[in-house]
Amino acid sequence: MSIKEEVQKRKTFAIISHPDAGKTTLTERLLLVGNLIRSAGTVKGKKSGKFATSDWMEIEKQRGISVTSSVMNFQYGDLQVNILDTPGHEDFSEDTYRTLTAVDSVVMIIDSTKGIEPQTIKLFKVCRMRGIPIFTFINKLDREGKEPFALLEEIEEVLDIETYPMNWPAGMGKRFLGIFDRHEKQFIKFNGNEEETYIPNHELMNPEYEELISSPIYQASREEVALLDEAGDEFNLDAVMAGEQTPVFFGSALAPFGVNLFFDTFISMAPAPQPRKSTEGLVQPDHPDFSGFIFKIQANMNPAHRDRIAFIRVCSGKFERGMSVKLSRTGKVFKLSQSQQIIASTRETVDEAYAGDIIGIYDPNAYQIGDTLIEGKANFDYDELPQFPAELYKKVMAKNVLKSKQFRKGIEQLVQEGAIQLFRDKHTESYILGAVGELQYEVFKYRMENEYNVDIMFETIGERIPRWLNPEQKINESLFDERKLLVRDREGNYLVLFQNEFALNWFKQNNEDVELIDLFETN
Numbered sequence: 001m002s003i004k005e006e007v008q009k010r011k012t013f014a015i016i017s018h019p020d021a022g023k024t025t026l027t028e029r030l031l032l033v034g035n036l037i038r039s040a041g042t043v044k045g046k047k048s049g050k051f052a053t054s055d056w057m058e059i060e061k062q063r064g065i066s067v068t069s070s071v072m073n074f075q076y077g078d079l080q081v082n083i084l085d086t087p088g089h090e091d092f093s094e095d096t097y098r099t100l101t102a103v104d105s106v107v108m109i110i111d112s113t114k115g116i117e118p119q120t121i122k123l124f125k126v127c128r129m130r131g132i133p134i135f136t137f138i139n140k141l142d143r144e145g146k147e148p149f150a151l152l153e154e155i156e157e158v159l160d161i162e163t164y165p166m167n168w169p170a171g172m173g174k175r176f177l178g179i180f181d182r183h184e185k186q187f188i189k190f191n192g193n194e195e196e197t198y199i200p201n202h203e204l205m206n207p208e209y210e211e212l213i214s215s216p217i218y219q220a221s222r223e224e225v226a227l228l229d230e231a232g233d234e235f236n237l238d239a240v241m242a243g244e245q246t247p248v249f250f251g252s253a254l255a256p257f258g259v260n261l262f263f264d265t266f267i268s269m270a271p272a273p274q275p276r277k278s279t280e281g282l283v284q285p286d287h288p289d290f291s292g293f294i295f296k297i298q299a300n301m302n303p304a305h306r307d308r309i310a311f312i313r314v315c316s317g318k319f320e321r322g323m324s325v326k327l328s329r330t331g332k333v334f335k336l337s338q339s340q341q342i343i344a345s346t347r348e349t350v351d352e353a354y355a356g357d358i359i360g361i362y363d364p365n366a367y368q369i370g371d372t373l374i375e376g377k378a379n380f381d382y383d384e385l386p387q388f389p390a391e392l393y394k395k396v397m398a399k400n401v402l403k404s405k406q407f408r409k410g411i412e413q414l415v416q417e418g419a420i421q422l423f424r425d426k427h428t429e430s431y432i433l434g435a436v437g438e439l440q441y442e443v444f445k446y447r448m449e450n451e452y453n454v455d456i457m458f459e460t461i462g463e464r465i466p467r468w469l470n471p472e473q474k475i476n477e478s479l480f481d482e483r484k485l486l487v488r489d490r491e492g493n494y495l496v497l498f499q500n501e502f503a504l505n506w507f508k509q510n511n512e513d514v515e516l517i518d519l520f521e522t523n
């Protein structure tokens, strides 16, 4: 098969949601679809304890979770499906965000009983920044939730994206009858614990469905569908591909109901790997030379060897085990012999891979997050990975001052690797760390102790809102204090860590001449 054909077969996506919306349940259903697991309930270590036997880093064992996102893949018909996990909750870290730079589309799960929740908004913003197509699955229709129209309105208003309902529910919770499939023109009947039935629209007039179609719930929903057909937005595939319109599916991951329908439609529409921006222009996914970028580095997966695995998103050409590639940042050439692909909890050796695939390679302490690897003569860098504003801040110091040299070295290296962000207090010069999730602190502490042999202490600063100061403006230091802490980032730029929204707004109102920059919004 040609490289082009291989690329066309690949569908690489991530599922984003707020904790408890049903990501694990839906992922399990999809893996069942792909026949990867025989019974649902084996994806997350937390629930099955399956990861406990793996040799992943100690902290993973202690917590019973996979610290850094992994990849699951399966064959679906002719397609090669790659699902990248985006850890949430207490496992939330910058890795979760970075994973979104390695996918071609995203499935956003919304809990119909809750609507849009904070973590969904954060992850959505990153997708929006990259213009990735977003497909929405509104879950838990087997429970009493918000009205479908209200949910669509909420998505449009809070996330500022147009919605197009691909299907439409008739009732919910105990009154749930099924969904109208607007795409394939059929009704999918919910049969409780039994399998759903697919009834083409023209067969709905058959006498056996009389009870169904005469029910007030069915009729009310039928009218809503007619209203959508007449007055709703048109389906626009170009807008979907540009991330401006999201196709919306209703269903229940647990029942399961509407999952096959959702997956079939989604996977047929989801884009295969696209050309990617680099410093030398667009790189085509079927270009003969291999290239890719590192979006994650996982350390200490095997404590006995203390090895590190760098995760690469393949962007072009054909990856072959044993090939030599150049690290564009340094020009150094590496032979990739110990390539491994991480599938759920098992490691399997991979011999070849194409654009859209994720491979894990042994890192001889040479790689950094965002690095580009290239085969052949060309030299370029893929677009820099964006920095994500930290939300949780802590002061950090070595327990033993005599260890300050190792302390500085450890921080320097871990920060460079992208494990955590570093700032310095303007007045005291003390080290301040920033992260998007608590887990990053745990991993940082563990690695400082185990790799650099330094015990450290944290002093919590708490959740903060970072705003950069315009570098052209003169800084009036007397404006700042503990509640609006003035710090420097690694490049020497000044920023202010505001205690909360109130402090930020108060500052803005009283200091209109000070320009504050929100990197997340303008990126």
Ligand code: GDP
Pocket: 017, 018, 019, 020, 021, 022, 023, 024, 025, 026, 139, 140, 141, 142, 143, 251, 252, 253, 254, 255
């Ligand atoms: P995650 O945190 O997003 O991975 O969510 P989980 O998949 O672990 O689901 C959280 C809880 O919601 C679990 O108790 C699930 O059984 C439940 N759940 C998931 N999908 C559905 C659904 O469609 N209907 C109902 N009633 N419960 C669901």
